[in-house]
Amino acid sequence: MTFSYIARRILQTIPVFIGITLIVFLIMHLTPGDPVEIMMGRGSVVTTEQIEQIRHELGLDQPLYVQYLSFLGGVLRGDFGRSIIQRAPVMHLIADRLPATFELTIFSIIISLIIAIPVGIISSVKRYSFLDHIGTVSALAGVSLPSFWLGLLLIIVFSVKLKILPVTGRANYGYGLVPITNFLLIDAVITGNWGALGDVIRHLLLPAITLGSYMAALTMRVTRSSMLEVLSQDYIRTAWAKGLSHKVVILKHALRNALVPTVTVVTLNIGILLGGNMIVESVFGWPGLGRLVINAVYTRDYPLIQGSVLIYALTYVVMNFVADLLYAVLNPKVRF
Amino acid sequence: MKRILVVAISIFVSGLLLGVVSGWAAGDTIIIGIHQDATTLDPGNHRDRTAETIIRNMYDGLVTRTTDMVVVPQLAESWEVVSPTEWVFHLRKGVKWHDGESFTAEDVKFTIDRLVKEGMINGITSPRKSLLGTVNGAEIIDTYTVKLTLDAPMGHLLAFLPFQEIVAKHYVEKVGDDYLAEHPMGTGPFKFVRWDKGTQVVMERFDDYYGGSPDISPVGPARVKTVIFKVIPETSSRISALLAGEVDIITKVPTDLMGQIEASSNATIATCNGTRSYFVGMNCANGVFADKKVRQAMNYAIDMQKIVDTFYSGLGVVIPTILSPNAFGYADLSPYAYDPKKAKEMLAEAGYPNGFSVVIDTEDFIKDVAQAYAQMLREVGINASVQVWEWSILKPELLASKRQMWLADWGNGSMDPQGLFVPKLGTGARGNYTGYSNKTLDLLFSLSQITSNLTERAECFIQGQKIVYEDCPMIWGYVTKEVYGVSRRVQNWTPSPDSRINLHDVAVSD
Numbered sequence: 107m108t109f110s111y112i113a114r115r116i117l118q119t120i121p122v123f124i125g126i127t128l129i130v131f132l133i134m135h136l137t138p139g140d141p142v143e144i145m146m147g148r149g150s151v152v153t154t155e156q157i158e159q160i161r162h163e164l165g166l167d168q169p170l171y172v173q174y175l176s177f178l179g180g181v182l183r184g185d186f187g188r189s190i191i192q193r194a195p196v197m198h199l200i201a202d203r204l205p206a207t208f209e210l211t212i213f214s215i216i217i218s219l220i221i222a223i224p225v226g227i228i229s230s231v232k233r234y235s236f237l238d239h240i241g242t243v244s245a246l247a248g249v250s251l252p253s254f255w256l257g258l259l260l261i262i263v264f265s266v267k268l269k270i271l272p273v274t275g276r277a278n279y280g281y282g283l284v285p286i287t288n289f290l291l292i293d294a295v296i297t298g299n300w301g302a303l304g305d306v307i308r309h310l311l312l313p314a315i316t317l318g319s320y321m322a323a324l325t326m327r328v329t330r331s332s333m334l335e336v337l338s339q340d341y342i343r344t345a346w347a348k349g350l351s352h353k354v355v356i357l358k359h360a361l362r363n364a365l366v367p368t369v370t371v372v373t374l375n376i377g378i379l380l381g382g383n384m385i386v387e388s389v390f391g392w393p394g395l396g397r398l399v400i401n402a403v404y405t406r407d408y409p410l411i412q413g414s415v416l417i418y419a420l421t422y423v424v425m426n427f428v429a430d431l432l433y434a435v436l437n438p439k440v441r442f
Numbered sequence: 443m444k445r446i447l448v449v450a451i452s453i454f455v456s457g458l459l460l461g462v463v464s465g466w467a468a469g470d471t472i473i474i475g476i477h478q479d480a481t482t483l484d485p486g487n488h489r490d491r492t493a494e495t496i497i498r499n500m501y502d503g504l505v506t507r508t509t510d511m512v513v514v515p516q517l518a519e520s521w522e523v524v525s526p527t528e529w530v531f532h533l534r535k536g537v538k539w540h541d542g543e544s545f546t547a548e549d550v551k552f553t554i555d556r557l558v559k560e561g562m563i564n565g566i567t568s569p570r571k572s573l574l575g576t577v578n579g580a581e582i583i584d585t586y587t588v589k590l591t592l593d594a595p596m597g598h599l600l601a602f603l604p605f606q607e608i609v610a611k612h613y614v615e616k617v618g619d620d621y622l623a624e625h626p627m628g629t630g631p632f633k634f635v636r637w638d639k640g641t642q643v644v645m646e647r648f649d650d651y652y653g654g655s656p657d658i659s660p661v662g663p664a665r666v667k668t669v670i671f672k673v674i675p676e677t678s679s680r681i682s683a684l685l686a687g688e689v690d691i692i693t694k695v696p697t698d699l700m701g702q703i704e705a706s707s708n709a710t711i712a713t714c715n716g717t718r719s720y721f722v723g724m725n726c727a728n729g730v731f732a733d734k735k736v737r738q739a740m741n742y743a744i745d746m747q748k749i750v751d752t753f754y755s756g757l758g759v760v761i762p763t764i765l766s767p768n769a770f771g772y773a774d775l776s777p778y779a780y781d782p783k784k785a786k787e788m789l790a791e792a793g794y795p796n797g798f799s800v801v802i803d804t805e806d807f808i809k810d811v812a813q814a815y816a817q818m819l820r821e822v823g824i825n826a827s828v829q830v831w832e833w834s835i836l837k838p839e840l841l842a843s844k845r846q847m848w849l850a851d852w853g854n855g856s857m858d859p860q861g862l863f864v865p866k867l868g869t870g871a872r873g874n875y876t877g878y879s880n881k882t883l884d885l886l887f888s889l890s891q892i893t894s895n896l897t898e899r900a901e902c903f904i905q906g907q908k909i910v911y912e913d914c915p916m917i918w919g920y921v922t923k924e925v926y927g928v929s930r931r932v933q934n935w936t937p938s939p940d941s942r943i944n945l946h947d948v949a950v951s952d
């Protein structure tokens with residue numbers, strides 16, 4: 107891993123970012139609908155002059171290229187502008203939501219990996235066994251169940267009927283947890299508020315399971331198939347022939363190589379999970395970025411859309427990079 | 443080792459599960475499940491009904507409204523109209539801000555100027571400016587007297603004041619607009635604690651509250667200690683949270699899901715007339731609907747009660763013109779009866795014995811209702827079909843008088859005709875897509891602006907409604923009801939037709 111490689115990777119992202127912002131900018135501005143009209147509400151007491159005045163004050167009456175260039179100029183200065191509807195700085199609004207999104211995503215990935223990788227290994231080792239069939243069927247279910255349906259089903263069972271897990275939100279106000287980092291798990295630990303820690307985990311469970319079910323299913327299948335491939339290779343036969351134990355052959359020799367495709371799937375899906383949280387966030391009242399972006403699109407809140415899309419793009423780029431780094435860790439032959 | 447791990451995990455999991463069984467919503471906390479978060483908590487910088495609902499529990503206005511929509515004093519004790527362009531308000535003494543400072547005329551002047559003068563909030567004009575019409579500023583007469591000055595007479599001023607919450611001059615000047623937007627500080631019954639964006643707004647009882655409007659009992663501090671507005675966007679989750687006892691009141695219950703709440707033992711349904719009127723506009727300027735007789739026939743051709751029963755489970759009120767029965771100056775006329783035979787006869791008299799073709803324009807969310815209208819019109823011989831539009835594309839077409847008939851709606855939180863009747867049916871008004879024009883009606887609207895005598899003002903609108911009732915620029919429709927789910931713990935709460943959720947008087951039992 108050389109410095110020039112890293113520098114090249116970073117430089118490559120610049121045209122990607124410019125391309126993304128330009129496309130999003132054009133699509134949003136070509137879509138009918140005016141943020142100021144939407145902000146004022148349809149059927150409300152307002153004059154056309156007042157709408158024009160606010161458009162002027164926000165710079166929305168300027169030519170498109172001027173608006174785009176001033177946006178780019180702002181980004182270079184680290185200023186992403188102000189939300190038209192919420193009237194607050196875009197970066198501030200995004201920063202408010204990011205911890206919730208990251209916390210949920212990371213938690214759901216951990217849950218899905220804890221389930222998926224062992225099941226994937228077992229399925230491959232005991233191929234066509236009863237366990238393998240159960241794994242296959244669950245994977246099929248995990249991929250095909252729509253998340254709003256699964257989420258509501260879990261709510262009905264665990265919250266309404268059994269009353270053991272909460273329906274929505276991130277924490278109960280009653281535990282007096284004071285957000286510091288806004289990663290509530292971390293906040294509960296650093297303030298030593300153990301009641302709140304349990305409460306935060308309870309709030310995380312249902313959304314994390316709902317969000318992670320797809321990921322778990324996918325990881326399980328990828329792990330299984332790549333394990334099967336690796337297990338049939340010569341060096342594994344050699345390992346068996348050497349008389350190595352089951353554990354060493356499977357977990358050390360086979361799994362390490364088999365994990366390369368799994369890493370690709372997981373890292374790339376983290377990007378999708380971060381962006382595709384919208385439905386889970388709505389069902390569980392989770393205050394993540396997905397809901398913020400969807401509302402921004404509905405209300406044509408251009409600066410907020412632009413800012414969020416840049417964050418998404420950044421996440422994808424970083425995740426791709428992380429995947430590449432992990433390949434090198436898993437396979438010494440991979441060198442950049 | 444394994445055994446220790448198993449034991450540790452079991453303890454952890456059982457701890458997790460136990461924590462929630464008892465719940466924690468005690469008798470001093472009320473939790474409202476709302477469908478969306480506030481866009482801001484700055485009373486001067488939004489046009490957002492949800493923000494309004496939340497903010498109004500922390501801030502008071504010069505005046506407020508009862509659930510019967512009568513304007514009553516709040517921070518102002520009384521007022522007088524010195525001249526048609528000068529309104530003097532006498533303020534309540536001894537009112538404290540949440541930070542302990544005293545409320546004075548300085549704060550009222552600061553608030554009004556912030557709303558109506560240009561570029562006052564972070565260099566941008568308040569989006570609420572238009573709600574204050576011709577008000578151009580305020581003058582301090584003495585510490586507890588303030589005068590609102592107007593460019594032109596504005597009869598509806600009082601109707602629009604309940605929504606203008608007074609902010610503290612000393613606080614806003616000290617903390618700035620951005621901080622205010624996330625840390626409200628008012629004179630209301632609850633003081634701000636926390637806003638976890640996208641999740642909840644938490645507030646606590648303000649023990650030094652002056653008591654609120656003397657016209658709305660009980661007067662005094664609020665009864666519950668803690669109020670939480672919890673954001674639950676998904677309807678089914680909101681209902682589940684109510685049924686699970688996690689929240690006490692939920693907003694926006696769709697009529698088809700009411701049954702779930704009615705069937706439960708711990709919650710019930712509360713309804714009130716909403717603020718939104720639905721109607722079918724007709725192009726009075728050109729085409730077949732330029733003939734008044736044809737427009738009247740349309741009103742006879744639609745079974746409006748059946749529409750309300752079918753699409754809204756009966757939770758709506760058929761209205762004789764465009765105003766809600768809760769609106770100021772509502773004229774108690776009887777809605778056009780469903781009489782397809784008469785409609786056919788009138789069409790024949792107007793020269794259309796075999797009907798004509800018409801397209802009903804509408805938007806996706808209400809297209810089913812439009813289909814029902816089309817079906818009813820076909821029954822009187824009109825070849826009606828439905829076209830679904832995106833509003834932002836349809837609106838310019840309507841403004842250019844290019845369309846013939848469209849199903850639309852118009853919300854009016856002020857409950858004053860000025861927010862609905864005037865902009866929809868005044869000649870050349872901003873929301874008048876029908877091209878309808880009636881000089882007598884315009885004159886009545888002008889009169890209503892000039893007078894500050896409420897009886898005279900109401901009479902202007904009553905006469906106005908009689909005119910449009912006869913002229914039928916629209917097929918008069920209905921006002922839908924707002925449906926709330928309410929836990930049986932909640933006492934002394936009634937939904938308000940302006941969609942406010944006033945928690946000052948509410949109590950909860952264990």
